[in-house]
Every structure is written in C-alpha cells, then in structure tokens.
Amino acid sequence: MKIRHLFLLCLIAISATLSANGKTVIPITTDDISLIYKVDDKNGRLYQSYLGQKLSFDSDIVQLPLGNEAYLTHGMEDYFEPAIRVLHNDGNPSLLLKYISHENKQLQPGVDETVILLKDDKYPVEVKLHFIAYPKENIIKEYAEISHQEKKPVTLYNYASSLLHLNGSKYFLTEFAGDWAHEVNMKETELAFGKKMLDTKLGSRANMFCSPFFLLALDRKAEENAGDVLFGTIGWTGNYRFTFEVDNENGLRVLSGINPYASEYSLKPNEVFRTPEFIFTYSTEGKGKASRDFQRWARKYQLKDGEKSRMTLLNNWEATYFDFNKDNLIAIAKEAAELNLDMLVLDDGWFGSRNDDNSGLGDWKVNEEKLQGSLGDLISRINALGVKFGLWFEPEMVNEDSDLYREHPDWAIQIPGRKPVKGRNQLLLDFSRKEVVDAVYEQMCQVLDQGNIEYVKWDMNRSMAEVYSMTAEEQGSVQYDYMLGLYDFLERIISRYPDLLIEGCSGGGGRFDAGMLYYTPQIWCSDNTDAVDRVRIQYGTSFGYPVSAVGSHVSAVPNHQTGRKTSLHTRGVCAMAGTFGYELDPAKMTDEERREIREQIVEYKKYAQLVQNGLYYRLSNPFAEEIGAWEFVSEDGKEVLVNVVMLEIHGNMTVNYVKMKGLCVGQFYKDSNTGKIYPAEALMEVGIPMPLEFGEYKAYQIYLEMVE
Numbered sequence: 001m002k003i004r005h006l007f008l009l010c011l012i013a014i015s016a017t018l019s020a021n022g023k024t025v026i027p028i029t030t031d032d033i034s035l036i037y038k039v040d041d042k043n044g045r046l047y048q049s050y051l052g053q054k055l056s057f058d059s060d061i062v063q064l065p066l067g068n069e070a071y072l073t074h075g076m077e078d079y080f081e082p083a084i085r086v087l088h089n090d091g092n093p094s095l096l097l098k099y100i101s102h103e104n105k106q107l108q109p110g111v112d113e114t115v116i117l118l119k120d121d122k123y124p125v126e127v128k129l130h131f132i133a134y135p136k137e138n139i140i141k142e143y144a145e146i147s148h149q150e151k152k153p154v155t156l157y158n159y160a161s162s163l164l165h166l167n168g169s170k171y172f173l174t175e176f177a178g179d180w181a182h183e184v185n186m187k188e189t190e191l192a193f194g195k196k197m198l199d200t201k202l203g204s205r206a207n208m209f210c211s212p213f214f215l216l217a218l219d220r221k222a223e224e225n226a227g228d229v230l231f232g233t234i235g236w237t238g239n240y241r242f243t244f245e246v247d248n249e250n251g252l253r254v255l256s257g258i259n260p261y262a263s264e265y266s267l268k269p270n271e272v273f274r275t276p277e278f279i280f281t282y283s284t285e286g287k288g289k290a291s292r293d294f295q296r297w298a299r300k301y302q303l304k305d306g307e308k309s310r311m312t313l314l315n316n317w318e319a320t321y322f323d324f325n326k327d328n329l330i331a332i333a334k335e336a337a338e339l340n341l342d343m344l345v346l347d348d349g350w351f352g353s354r355n356d357d358n359s360g361l362g363d364w365k366v367n368e369e370k371l372q373g374s375l376g377d378l379i380s381r382i383n384a385l386g387v388k389f390g391l392w393f394e395p396e397m398v399n400e401d402s403d404l405y406r407e408h409p410d411w412a413i414q415i416p417g418r419k420p421v422k423g424r425n426q427l428l429l430d431f432s433r434k435e436v437v438d439a440v441y442e443q444m445c446q447v448l449d450q451g452n453i454e455y456v457k458w459d460m461n462r463s464m465a466e467v468y469s470m471t472a473e474e475q476g477s478v479q480y481d482y483m484l485g486l487y488d489f490l491e492r493i494i495s496r497y498p499d500l501l502i503e504g505c506s507g508g509g510g511r512f513d514a515g516m517l518y519y520t521p522q523i524w525c526s527d528n529t530d531a532v533d534r535v536r537i538q539y540g541t542s543f544g545y546p547v548s549a550v551g552s553h554v555s556a557v558p559n560h561q562t563g564r565k566t567s568l569h570t571r572g573v574c575a576m577a578g579t580f581g582y583e584l585d586p587a588k589m590t591d592e593e594r595r596e597i598r599e600q601i602v603e604y605k606k607y608a609q610l611v612q613n614g615l616y617y618r619l620s621n622p623f624a625e626e627i628g629a630w631e632f633v634s635e636d637g638k639e640v641l642v643n644v645v646m647l648e649i650h651g652n653m654t655v656n657y658v659k660m661k662g663l664c665v666g667q668f669y670k671d672s673n674t675g676k677i678y679p680a681e682a683l684m685e686v687g688i689p690m691p692l693e694f695g696e697y698k699a700y701q702i703y704l705e706m707v708e
C-alpha cells in the first residue's frame with residue numbers, strides 16, 4: 001500500500017500522543033485492522049488517514065498523512081463520486097460537512113462503537129457516521145444517519161453507508177455474478193481510471209444477478225493465503241450499489257450503500273434517514289482469512305441463533321411438486337423417520353386454490369380438502385412419527401387469481417394504467433404499506449398457530465420491476481419503505497415465534513444477503529442441486545456467507561437441471577458443505593440407496609458441529625482446478641474434515657495432492673479411515689494424494705483428529 005510505504009519510509013522514533021500535532025485522531029481498531037480518521041485543525045473537516053493492518057503505536061498514527069475526506073459531499077470542491085448529495089429546499093445543491101464531535105462506547109463486551117458527528121456550517125444538516133468494531137472477529141460495520149432541521153423536506157439523491165479510501169499500486173476487484181441455477185460465479189478484474197459499479201435494481205433479490213459482496217485486492221491479484229484484501233458486504237435486502245472509483249492520482253474510493261437509482265428520498269425535518277450497514281474486513285493474509293473472519297462474525301452476531309445446531313430435512317418439492325395429499329405426505333414422513341431425518345418440509349401448494357403456479361398466492365388459508373383434514377392433524381401425525389414439521393410460504397406475493405387480489409387489487413405493486421408485469425405469474429405485494437404487512441402477517445400467524453411448526457421456508461420468486469405504490473406521497477422512497485416493511489414483518493414473526501427457524505429462498509439463491517441472514521439464518525443456495533455445479537456455486541457462496549447459512553440438499557439423479565448422474569456419495573459430500581437435507585422421494589429409491597442415505601445422515605450428524613461452527617478453508621479453486629476441495633477445522637485445531645470431489649477425469653492424469661490448512665504445527669493427526677498418523681507439516685506442505693480412480697466425479701471425505 002502506498003500510504004504504508006510512505007509512512008514506513010519516514011518512520012522516525014518519536015514519542016507523541018495522538019493529538020500532539022494538533023489534530024484530533026479517531027482510531028477504529030480491531031485485533032488486526034486499523035481505520036484511522038483525523039480532523040484537519042485548519043478547516044475542521046474529517047479525513048480518512050489510513051485503512052490497513054493494525055497500527056499498534058501512537059507514534060505510527062501520528063506519522064500518517066491526513067489522507068482523503070471521509071464522507072465526501074456533492075456541490076463543493078470534489079470532482080468524483082460523492083458519498084452524499086442533497087438538494088436543499090431553497091434549490092441549493094451544496095453540502096460541506098465539518099467535524100463537530102465524536103464518542104466511543106462499548107455496546108457489549110467485545111463490541112465497540114464510535115460515532116462521529118458532522119454538520120454543515122451553512123445549512124442545518126447533520127450526518128452521524130457510526131462505526132461498530134468487533135475486535136476479535138476483525139469486522140467493522142459502518143452506517144450513516146442523516147437528518148436536518150430545515151423548514152421543509154430536503155431531497156437525498158445519494159446517501160452512502162460508507163466511503164473508504166484505499167491507496168495501492170493496483171486494484172483487483174472480484175465480483176460474484178450469475179443467474180438462476182448458476183449463481184455466484186467469480187470474476188476478477190483490474191480497475192483502471194474511472195468507475196466500476198456492482199449493483200442491483202431487482203428490488204428485493206440482492207443476490208440474483210450480482211451478489212451483494214466483493215473482494216478488493218491491493219497491489220496484486222487476490223490470493224487465498226496472502227496479500228491485502230478488503231472484503232465488503234451490505235446488510236440490505238434491497239437494491240445496493242458498490243462503486244469503485246480510481247481517481248487521477250490512482251487513489252481508490254469504495255462507496256457502498258443503497259442503490260440511489262430512481263430512489264431519491266424526501267427527508268422531512270427532524271426525521272432520521274438511516275442507511276443500511278456496510279460490513280467489512282481487511283485481511284493482510286489473503287481472501288481465506290477475510291472469509292473466515294467474516295464467517296465467524298456472521299455466525300456470532302448476524303445470524304439468528306447462528307451457532308445453534310440445525311435440523312436435517314426432507315423437502316417434498318422435488319418428490320411431489322404440487323401433487324400431494326395427506327396420505328402421500330405421511331408416507332414421505334415415514335420414510336424420513338426411517339432414514340433418521342429430523343424434519344419434513346411441506347413446500348408450495350398447501351393453501352388457497354394453489355395447484356399450480358398461476359393462482360392462490362396471497363390466500364394463506366389451509367386447503368383442507370387437499371390435505372384431507374386440518375393442518376394441525378397432519379402435523380400431529382407427522383410428529384407422532386418422530387419427525388418435525390416445516391412449511392413453505394411466499395408472503396410478499398399475490399396472484400391475480402386470489403381472493404386477496406380480488407379484494408385489494410391496489411395492494412399489488414404495479415403502474416397505474418399499464419398492464420401489470422408478472423414474474424412467475426405473480427405480482428408483488430406493496431410491503432411499503434403497513435396495512436398490507438399487517439394483513440399478511442395476521443394470515444401467516446393464523447396458520448403458524450395451527451400446529452407445531454418448527455421451520456418456515458420463506459420464498460420470494462420474482463423481482464421488483466415496475467415500482468409504484470398506490471398510496472406513497474413520494475415514489476422514490478417506495479423501495480426503501482418496502483424493505484423496512486419486510487424487516488418489520490420478519491421482526492414480528494421472530495419475536496412471536498422465537499424458536500422458529502426460517503430458511504430464506506428466492507428461486508434458489510436469488511435473495512441471499514447479510515440483511516436477510518439476520519432473520520433467516522439458512523438460505524436455499526440454488527435450485528441447482530447438481531453436485532458438480534454445486535461445488536462451484538458453494539465455493540462462490542463461501543466468500544459471502546458462512547457455511548451454516550447455505551441450504552444444501554441431495555436430490556435424485558439424473559439431476560433435473562443438468563441430466564448429470566453422480567453417485568449418492570458424491571451428492572452427499574457436496575450437500576454436507578451446508579445445512580443438510582434431501583429433495584427427493586425416498587420411496588423411489590432402492591433399499592441399497594436407502595441404506596446409504598441412513599449412513600450419510602449418521603455421518604453428517606457426526607460432523608455437523610464441525611461443519612457449522614468450524615473454520616472453513618478453501619483448498620482448491622473449482623473454477624480453475626481438476627478438483628474441488630474444502631476443509632473444516634475446529635477452532636481448537638483438534639478436528640479436521642477434508643472434502644474432495646474430482647471434477648475432471650482424463651487419460652494419463654497426474655496425482656492431485658490436497659494440501660491441508662489451519663492445522664496445529666508440531667502436532668500429529670490421525671486419519672480415521674486408515675488409522676495412519678501424519679505430522680501437521682506433512683499434511684500442509686506435501687498434502688494427501690488423491691487416488692487415481694477410474695470413473696467420474698468421485699468424492700472423498702477424510703476425517704482426522706489430533707493425536708493427544
């Protein structure tokens with residue numbers, strides 16, 4: 001990093017306090033990172049002096065250059081993309097923020113908050129920058145609160161959650177883009193002068209085309225185990241935008257926040273506009289450490305019950321689609337019981353007049369005719385088999401062919417005077433309106449109160465295109481208000497049903513973001529359950545989310561997406577890199593396959609804690625290598641689970657050695673399959689040779705324990 005080099009060159013032994021040279025210094029630190037702000041005593045403005053490896057000595061910090069203005073405004077002297085753009089109600093478009101004060105407090109043990117207050121000196125507009133640091137996990141969250149005391153509303157055009165400045169010789173951005181059934185592919189590009197944006201306008205499916213997270217490597221391409229890397233993501237389920245702008249001096253600014261596209265916000269006097277949280281870490285040991293730090297933090301602080309063990313499940317969707325009744329559901333539940341699975345999930349089609357995807361959404365009333373009785377009775381019968389019960393909902397949606405729509409057509413988001421644009425034959429309900437949220441919430445609670453429902457699959461199968469609310473005063477705020485409505489709904493559900501596990505879904509992994517994870521700590525990662533594709537999808541997903549959040553199931557072969565046949569063992573190994581389950585009809589399987597499934601579930605339960613809460617290491621890049629390999633290591637380094645899938649096979653193949661990571665140097669590890677004992681260094685430096693076996697897509701799981 002340029003700044004670091006500069007500062008090392010001029011490092012001289014000084015003993016100074018942080019404010020000795022007249023500048024107020026605001027350090028935000030974790031165990032490994034420092035983000036340093038300084039106030040220029042001449043102009044009273046706030047500057048970001050440094051972001052990088054932790055600076056432990058005051059003398060180091062005092063040496064830092066002033067840097068770049070922290071939360072750049074529009075309409076004054078800056079020529080590049082601003083963090084904030086405001087139009088005052090007298091038509092004046094300028095803003096100049098000066099430092100007023102800052103305060104630090106501990107929010108809870110291990111969580112520190114710094115709030116910096118900035119104010120314009122001409123207009124009564126203020127911005128509070130909040131930084132919440134998690135020292136042990138090396139995570140910093142940042143958000144802004146914008147308010148004013150002008151006489152009439154002011155219009156916010158840009159309102160970033162965060163602006164970070166970086167100084168490298170080169171910048172390499174890794175983005176994660178894809179589409180339905182092939183989500184989260186990776187691409188790394190060098191940034192040159194100008195702007196590169198990663199964003200979405202899909203409304204409420206932040207992960208659909210372009211995932212809401214990035215890696216930014218400085219000086220050289222991102223490596224798994226070395227180099228400076230910034231990882232960032234946003235706790236927002238709506239439209240987001242990350243802007244990377246290289247300026248004329250090769251400085252980089254990274255602006256993160258809500259996508260301001262068609263979203264100008266009219267801010268009333270004294271109302272506080274709060275941006276979503278930008279969550280980031282800075283690693284000097286490559287993207288592997290960045291992911292492990294983020295995953296550890298997310299499990300502990302972001303995911304609801306993030307460290308609690310998860311249920312294995314069988315979902316009826318791929319077994320029956322809409323075609324089920326009580327008898328065949330009970331038959332599937334019996335199979336689940338015999339296989340030792342924890343739960344049966346009843347997917348789409350149990351409500352209203354829903355027997356295909358043209359009707360019924362919005363009518364959350366149990367179809368007792370189809371279920372041959374009440375939902376409560378069905379659940380009791382399933383519970384009596386020793387199987388828990390979960391249920392599918394898609395609360396934000398409505399079909400035109402539904403009682404709800406017939407009664408309240410204005411509750412759907414659509415543009416007046418135009419033919420409604422449908423996605424999967426459905427419209428989106430206007431969750432920016434409280435009465436809509438209340439009505440659907442009531443319906444959902446009435447269903448959830450009918451029996452012992454321990455899990456909900458919360459689906460969301462279309463994007464937001466034609467954004468218009470029939471009651472909004474200002475259309476620019478509809479998407480923001482929609483998100484607040486959605487979060488309010490979810491908040492009420494988790495408070496009323498504190499033990500309920502909600503799994504998010506959106507035509508697969510279309511809606512996978514740190515905001516949703518707060519409510520839905522599990523998210524169905526992709527409708528593509530092909531084991532080989534999943535190795536790549538789950539690899540990409542691992543950069544943005546903890547493994548325990550990844551809904552990952554075994555389905556039947558040939559795979560319904562690809563036609564590919566892989567062994568049950570290979571499908572099991574792949575699905576075990578997440579929250580485990582099955583999407584198939586066990587009745588259609590052979591006795592031999594059923595025996596294997598039983599064994600798989602025993603294996604998974606043995607490893608579940610390690611998979612969910614262990615440290616995740618990527619051992620190969622499945623986009624570039626013949627093998628997909630990943631590893632879980634317990635926090636104490638005593639247990640290790642290595643997983644390998646051969647993705648390619650060709651003649652005269654050379655042996656692939658899988659080099660392990662994160663083991664305790666100086667210790668020995670015993671392979672539980674072979675009983676062989678290896679020194680940690682041999683496993684990490686030489687690796688384990690993968691057998692050259694004939695046949696495609698072989699998978700291996702190696703469990704090792706430290707020899708005490």
Ligand code: GLA
Binds near residue numbers: 347461505507508527
């Ligand atoms: C989406 C989900 C599937 C299933 C269907 C039901 O496509 O991704 O898993 O729940 O909806 O309609």
